[in-house]
Amino acid sequence: GENVEQHPSTLSVQEGDSAVIKCTYSDSASNYFPWYKQELGKGPQLIIDIRSNVGEKKDQRIAVTLNKTAKHFSLHITETQPEDSAVYFCAASRTGGSARQLTFGSGTQLTVLP
Amino acid sequence: DADVTQTPRNRITKTGKRIMLECSQTKGHDRMYWYRQDPGLGLQLIYYSFDVKDINKGEISDGYSVSRQAQAKFSLSLESAIPNQTALYFCATSKGTDTQYFGPGTRLTVL
Numbered sequence: 001g002e003n004v005e006q007h008p009s010t011l012s013v014q015e016g017d018s019a020v021i022k023c024t025y026s027d028s029a030s031n032y033f034p035w036y037k038q039e040l041g042k043g044p045q046l047i048i049d050i051r052s053n054v055g056e057k058k059d060q061r062i063a064v065t066l067n068k069t070a071k072h073f074s075l076h077i078t079e080t081q082p083e084d085s086a087v088y089f090c091a092a093s094r095t096g097g098s099a100r101q102l103t104f105g106s107g108t109q110l111t112v113l114p
Numbered sequence: 115d116a117d118v119t120q121t122p123r124n125r126i127t128k129t130g131k132r133i134m135l136e137c138s139q140t141k142g143h144d145r146m147y148w149y150r151q152d153p154g155l156g157l158q159l160i161y162y163s164f165d166v167k168d169i170n171k172g173e174i175s176d177g178y179s180v181s182r183q184a185q186a187k188f189s190l191s192l193e194s195a196i197p198n199q200t201a202l203y204f205c206a207t208s209k210g211t212d213t214q215y216f217g218p219g220t221r222l223t224v225l
Binding site for chain 2: 001004006009034036041042043044045046049089091101102103104105106107
């Protein structure tokens with residue numbers, strides 16, 4: 001089955017700096033890669049996703065890059081703000097059958113220092 | 115997401131007790147999922163359901179059962195709770211294979 005590894009497990013940055021979180025996956029057939037943000041006491045919320053037919057996607061201060069050859073994808077947050085502090089999860093899945101079964105990374109605790 | 119609700123939000127129970135966690139959604143989605151989250155780990159899929167008549171096991175289904183009472187309701191049961199089932203439990207929904215939307219979670223403690 002799919003295995004997703006996520007690094008680092010914790011990350012502290014100064015407000016205004018950039019943050020990068022990296023994930024690798026094992027199943028070359030995976031073709032969908034979402035990123036979720038989980039704030040304290042809440043469920044994970046999708047912040048951005050990318051499909052295997054593109055190499056990069058941006059949404060304001062957030063971007064995701066995908067390298068299919070190397071089987072890794074990354075989340076980039078620019079101009080970080082205190083409200084970006086949360087746990088971030090990457091995930092991977094493939095279409096096939098009729099369910100999208102997500103395999104999650106272990107999470108990154110991001111702290112943005114004011 | 116307020117469209118996916120879970121009850122209870124917190125529960126403390128004793129070893130051997132039967133417990134049910136409930137999930138309801140108003141998003142009109144056909145698919146529903148139950149995940150477990152342990153500290154320092156990602157979310158692991160317990161069970162998922164395509165529709166009322168379709169239930170499938172996930173990667174960690176042992177010790178759990180589910181019931182899809184209606185399109186909008188999906189409950190998770192622990193028939194005889196054990197301490198290593200102490201965790202955060204999340205329900206999620208999706209329309210087909212689109213984005214999964216998560217509920218706020220239930221914190222379960224088994225003593």
